[in-house]
Amino acid sequence: MQNIVILAGNLGLDPESRTTQGGTRITHFTLATSRPRYKDGKVVRDEKGRRVNDTEWHRITAFNGLGKTIQQYCEVGMKVLVRGRIHYTKWKDQQGVDRYGCEIIAETVDFLSRAKQTENDDAGQSDYDDDIPF
Template sequence: MQNIVILAGNIGQTPETRSTQGGTKITHFTLATSRPRYSEGKVVRDENGHRVQDTEWHRITAFNGLGKTIDEHCSTGMKVLVRGRIHYTKWTDQQGVDRYGCEIIAETVDFLSRVKQTENSEGKFIDDEDIPF
């Protein structure tokens, strides 16, 4: 059996990177996915006839090189495809209450929209065709 997840959506939170004491870089961002709302087996529509969408938020975690690429080239609103695995965590908070969390550990992230422009060492802006992967 395998633990595989594939999500396509929009980045909802600017990626943030931190380093562990051991030097591992960890990048986190949120991803919004949407699906049509159903009621009694039919798609729900608003007063203008548009489909009503339900949005779900996912916490995405990437490590080291993949995380660095995401941190440098992704921004809020970009469309990405994340392939990875579901990871559940359990911890006890300061009040002694058991807490649970779920995140997606990214193995690959494909850019589905243009990446943010970054400035190179010569002061010129580069776009996605110039990024070395």
């Protein structure tokens, strides 16, 4: 059996990175995915006839080189495709109550929209279309 997840969506916040005492780089970001809302087997539409979508938020974690690339080139709103695995955690809070969490450990991240410009990039590379539909 395999633990594989593939998500395509938009970054909800700019990625945040930290480095452990052992030197491992850990980068976190949130990813918003959406899907049409259904009722009685039919797609729900608003008063203007547009599809109503439900959005889900996913916590994504990447390590080392992948995390460095994400930190360097990704920003809020960017479209990405994440391939990875689901990881569940359990801990006790300060009151001793069991808490549970879920995150996606990224193995690859593909950019579906243009990466943010960095200081080393040429400013003249603006001929790409950012409007990739989902």
